[in-house]
Amino acid sequence: MPIQILMPALSPTMTEGNLAKWNVAEGDTISAGDVICEIETDKATMEVEAVDEGVMGKILIPGGTEAVAVNAVIALLLEEGEDKSALDMVEMAGQTPKSNPAPVATDSPAMAAHADPAPVSAPAAAAEILEPEYDGPMITQTLRESLRDAMAEEMRRDDSVFLMGEEVAQYQGAYKVSQGLLDEFGEDRIIDTPITEYGFSGLAVGASFAGLKPIVEFMTFNFSMQAIDHIVNSAAKTLYMSGGQMGSSIVFRGANGAASRVGAQHSQCFAAWYSQVPGLKVVAPWSGADAKGLLKAAIRDPNPVVFLENELLYGTSFEVPASEDFVLPIGKAKIERTGTDVTITAFSRMVGLALEAAELLAAEGISAEVINLRTIRPLDTGTIINSVKKTNRIVSVEEGWPQSGVGAEIVAQVMENAFDYLDAPVVRVHGEDVPMPYAANLEALTLPTPEKIKAAAKAVCYA
Amino acid sequence: MAKATQAKAAPANSTAKQNKSTDGSAKKTARRRPGKAQPPASAEDLLGFYRDMLLIRRFEEKAGQLYGMGLIGGFCHLYIGQEAVVAGVHANALPQDSVITSYRDHGHMLACGMPPDGVMAELTGREGGLSKGKGGSMHMFSREKNFYGGHGIVGAQVPLGTGLAFAHKYKKDGGVCYTYFGDGSVNQGQVYESFNMAQLWKLPVLYIIENNKYGMGTSIQRSSSTTELYQRGSAHGIPGTQVDGMDVIKVRDATAEALEHVRGGKGPYILEMLTYRYRGHSMSDPAKYRSKDEVSKVRSEQDPIDNLRQMILSTNAADEATLKAIDGDIKAIVTHAADFAKASPEPQLSELYTDILVEA
Numbered sequence A: 001m002p003i004q005i006l007m008p009a010l011s012p013t014m015t016e017g018n019l020a021k022w023n024v025a026e027g028d029t030i031s032a033g034d035v036i037c038e039i040e041t042d043k044a045t046m047e048v049e050a051v052d053e054g055v056m057g058k059i060l061i062p063g064g065t066e067a068v069a070v071n072a073v074i075a076l077l078l079e080e081g082e083d084k085s086a087l088d089m090v091e092m093a094g095q096t097p098k099s100n101p102a103p104v105a106t107d108s109p110a111m112a113a114h115a116d117p118a119p120v121s122a123p124a125a126a127a128e129i130l131e132p133e134y135d136g137p138m139i140t141q142t143l144r145e146s147l148r149d150a151m152a153e154e155m156r157r158d159d160s161v162f163l164m165g166e167e168v169a170q171y172q173g174a175y176k177v178s179q180g181l182l183d184e185f186g187e188d189r190i191i192d193t194p195i196t197e198y199g200f201s202g203l204a205v206g207a208s209f210a211g212l213k214p215i216v217e218f219m220t221f222n223f224s225m226q227a228i229d230h231i232v233n234s235a236a237k238t239l240y241m242s243g244g245q246m247g248s249s250i251v252f253r254g255a256n257g258a259a260s261r262v263g264a265q266h267s268q269c270f271a272a273w274y275s276q277v278p279g280l281k282v283v284a285p286w287s288g289a290d291a292k293g294l295l296k297a298a299i300r301d302p303n304p305v306v307f308l309e310n311e312l313l314y315g316t317s318f319e320v321p322a323s324e325d326f327v328l329p330i331g332k333a334k335i336e337r338t339g340t341d342v343t344i345t346a347f348s349r350m351v352g353l354a355l356e357a358a359e360l361l362a363a364e365g366i367s368a369e370v371i372n373l374r375t376i377r378p379l380d381t382g383t384i385i386n387s388v389k390k391t392n393r394i395v396s397v398e399e400g401w402p403q404s405g406v407g408a409e410i411v412a413q414v415m416e417n418a419f420d421y422l423d424a425p426v427v428r429v430h431g432e433d434v435p436m437p438y439a440a441n442l443e444a445l446t447l448p449t450p451e452k453i454k455a456a457a458k459a460v461c462y463a
Numbered sequence B: 001m002a003k004a005t006q007a008k009a010a011p012a013n014s015t016a017k018q019n020k021s022t023d024g025s026a027k028k029t030a031r032r033r034p035g036k037a038q039p040p041a042s043a044e045d046l047l048g049f050y051r052d053m054l055l056i057r058r059f060e061e062k063a064g065q066l067y068g069m070g071l072i073g074g075f076c077h078l079y080i081g082q083e084a085v086v087a088g089v090h091a092n093a094l095p096q097d098s099v100i101t102s103y104r105d106h107g108h109m110l111a112c113g114m115p116p117d118g119v120m121a122e123l124t125g126r127e128g129g130l131s132k133g134k135g136g137s138m139h140m141f142s143r144e145k146n147f148y149g150g151h152g153i154v155g156a157q158v159p160l161g162t163g164l165a166f167a168h169k170y171k172k173d174g175g176v177c178y179t180y181f182g183d184g185s186v187n188q189g190q191v192y193e194s195f196n197m198a199q200l201w202k203l204p205v206l207y208i209i210e211n212n213k214y215g216m217g218t219s220i221q222r223s224s225s226t227t228e229l230y231q232r233g234s235a236h237g238i239p240g241t242q243v244d245g246m247d248v249i250k251v252r253d254a255t256a257e258a259l260e261h262v263r264g265g266k267g268p269y270i271l272e273m274l275t276y277r278y279r280g281h282s283m284s285d286p287a288k289y290r291s292k293d294e295v296s297k298v299r300s301e302q303d304p305i306d307n308l309r310q311m312i313l314s315t316n317a318a319d320e321a322t323l324k325a326i327d328g329d330i331k332a333i334v335t336h337a338a339d340f341a342k343a344s345p346e347p348q349l350s351e352l353y354t355d356i357l358v359e360a
């Protein structure tokens, strides 16, 4: 049976086009790859190459014909050994154009799925993650020491873990977080990079594809904007795009959020930005124990983790578990203070402010429950919702901007999951919606304070 | 053997050049002169190249056809015309080496030995595709073959490939990463960030610039302040060579020479492959940026497959019947791939939420 040559589509949305001209005539011998005709739409022209070889038997649609439907039979090709009589067979058999699948979009099951009310849904939240009990020895150390210890312990444990970033080795870290690591691990594993965030982040992601476990230090997360393409497009999506074959076990860490008097380009919070991306985990520790337990978890995690530290906390001392086995679960919030009247959520440095606000509120007879989110993605909505069911009131605190912020997400979650439990609308406390000013008085005005948090809590309590 | 064919296959635009600003002079004098002392490829090698290149060409033609039938959606960047580059480079690969490239990736995957069925079924977005239908034409990977994609952001594969090379060095596994990118990508800032680190840390990476003269509709003359791309590493002291990328034997030999440098622990090397893309950038390409004559001239004078075929016949490496048998084999492989890609079901809807995170 002769081979039917069909009108091709130039794009998935094309339904018809012009058959501009034939480059071959009936009777011509054709090899695969020969240009046999040209088709055009208002947007583009395309040369059509033969896929099969044979002799052009019959041209059914002449050159110059406009509005030829996609998949219409435009010619018949005789295969080796066939002669013209084979063409009659086509007519006798009453062969109409084999109806090939119409352009993809119309009838695919994926499209049908949209009509189906609930074809598939995100897997339900995993079973309750429990924080391990720890009653071992504690030490007092600064937060930067806790971060350093976490990295050192994990590097001792796993040869494939290494640290790279600007000034991490010889200078001992721009904020002295990597103090002493070069001495212990050598320059093959503690690597000073050039000032090329885009390049070294891409390089680290490539190394993670090959099974290494890089820790990339951004001097501050402000500079991660130059590397965001590799964090989002290369690290977060490869597992999905490869159908699970390869992913990226990597930690991007460094100082995030407002520092002090450094102006607009060096003071902003990226928690909400990264938390939008499926395929990433986003962690923001507050205490020394958070920092140590969560950084160890992040390094061990087989996925890309964005680990947001805060410069203003680096020198703060906390009581920290001394054990090398102290690892906290990612995805689990911590209730830092229990209360009954109002829930306050916060992360990173804002947890300290929220705890201060709780003290102020207690003095006025209001019992606040403070939740340290610890992980922004996946957000521990279970802990938040359970708390709201108890207190019926909630305030979210973050230092970032309000629009599409972490607070906005919490509002949505509470509305979707605990609407009937609310006794007041949710209030968000956040950084003012402006680039960070330099002047001391204006900067102070921009950020949340314990007083602002207290006022918000009182507002939702109608107190 | 190569006289007649050499003359024919010589690139119309430029002769092969080596970067003079770097690399020791000993190397320069030791360099093989094209067309003179080249060891004649064995008949077996020639037929191997013929097979490899023909598979890519027929595969891509079939992909174009399936696209025309609406079975492939979105972007589909064909490699037709550039086959000699991957075929020649890959002839030098060792099992521990790794490969990474852009979205114009079907040829690279076939050259790495990834299954045509799986590649084609990924193009049609089916369960049997190499990424279970979730990656598409631009995003396929293979742990087994050390093929790391398939990247859709222009230039992104360059630091990623440099990182794969970093891992080769870290693990001391003796591998080299072949990092392919285009003449349009070569102007991305991240390329130079990568060159700097690769040379600084002497990473085993072979940068292969596939200069097919255009990035979408913009010719290299309109996008690049300097068009001698093999020299783009000179600011970092990285040696480079310009190669006639339409001649598979020259590609193979230039790669072998560059690999001596890279495997010898001397750091990265740049190969600029002068090549040409016959088809549009993706499927719907208005093709107003170049003339039909330009395309047909390259096709008739420099086609890597036609020229190899001539060489095989004129040197009696094989006869018509042998080549015809190969043609038949390839046709069967490609037909099988297309049938597989049509028959494989679309992914289960439950796949939507898998492979987002690895369970810790």
Ligand SMILES: Cc1ncc(C[n+]2csc(CCOP(=O)(O)OP(=O)(O)O)c2C)c(N)n1
Pocket: B102, B104, B152, B153, B154, B155, B181, B182, B183, B184, B185, B186, B212, B214, B215, B216, B281
């Ligand atoms: C960062 C980025 N900018 C723009 C694009 C859109 N784009 C896709 S391919 C392409 C041209 C690239 O040309 P070249 O590097 O020469 O590769 P070729 O397509 O010729 O193989 C452009 C501009 C993109 N994918 N990524």
Ligand SMILES: [Mg+2]
Pocket: B182, B183, B184, B210, B211, B212, B213, B214, B215, B216
């Ligand atoms: Mg190009």
